[in-house]
Amino acid sequence: MREYLKTGIVLMVITTIAGLGLALVYNLVKEPIEKAELAAKIDAIRFVLTDSSTGKLLVPENQIPKDGKELARYEWIPMSVEEGIMYSSPIWKGKVQSPAYIFEGENGRNIYVLTGQAVGYGGNVVSVASFLSTPDGLKLNAIKVMEYSQETPGLGANIAQEDIQRRFYPVAPTGLEKGLKVNKDAGIIVPPDKLQQARDTSGVVQTSDVMTGATITPRAVVNSINTMYEFLKKAGVE
Secondary structure, eight states, rough: HHHHHHHHHHHHHHHHHHHHHHHHHHHHHHHHHHHHHHHHHHHHHHTTTBBBTTTTSSOGGGSOOHHHHHHHHTOOOSSSOOTTTEEEEETTOOOEESSSEEOOOOOEEEEEEEEEEEEOSSSEEEEEEEEEEEEEEEEEEEEEEEOOOOOOTTTTGGGGGHHHHHGOOOBBBHHHOOOOOEEHHTTOOOOOOGGGHHHHHHOOOOOTTSSSOOOOOHHHHHHHHHHHHHHHHHOOOO
């Protein structure tokens, strides 16, 4: 009995020390991790606030946030939030994270920046996207894929490449209204000189030639874009 008690005390001491050590490590790395995540988010926002056609900023330079305090000025939360999620789409199976942001373009029209997610092959694929308010409706300007770590290396993880992400934008209002889909799901192959036209008119994103063997990951990206667009429409944005 005495040996059992001794073993129990030893194990309790070890687990207590281990727990305190983990807590100490967490406290040491928590702030640097949060700073790195914020910096990555601000970089992504700057990217999607850059005109995908001209390479020029869509907003004045002084509207690009430099820290969390400045970023908070542009927060927009038109719907209730539950565990960091503002909206879940029953159609596209995607979610919109809170908060969203509104910026004012140099033409005076609103630019909506959202973070969307949908399930890929190994977990959530998360993207930041910007939608421009135009006379014809909402236009997708650009996206930046932020999280894809659980996708298969050499297949779905190739979504990290900028030239592959470029396949998903820009998209005109007509294409967004029809709902984006990868070309494999549409049952067609889009010629290289028709990539933009296919997105704008049919909502078809050609990925099978640059992500051979990987359909689930690009499908997660289009589902997240469709979810963000659906959210904006339900929020009354035109």
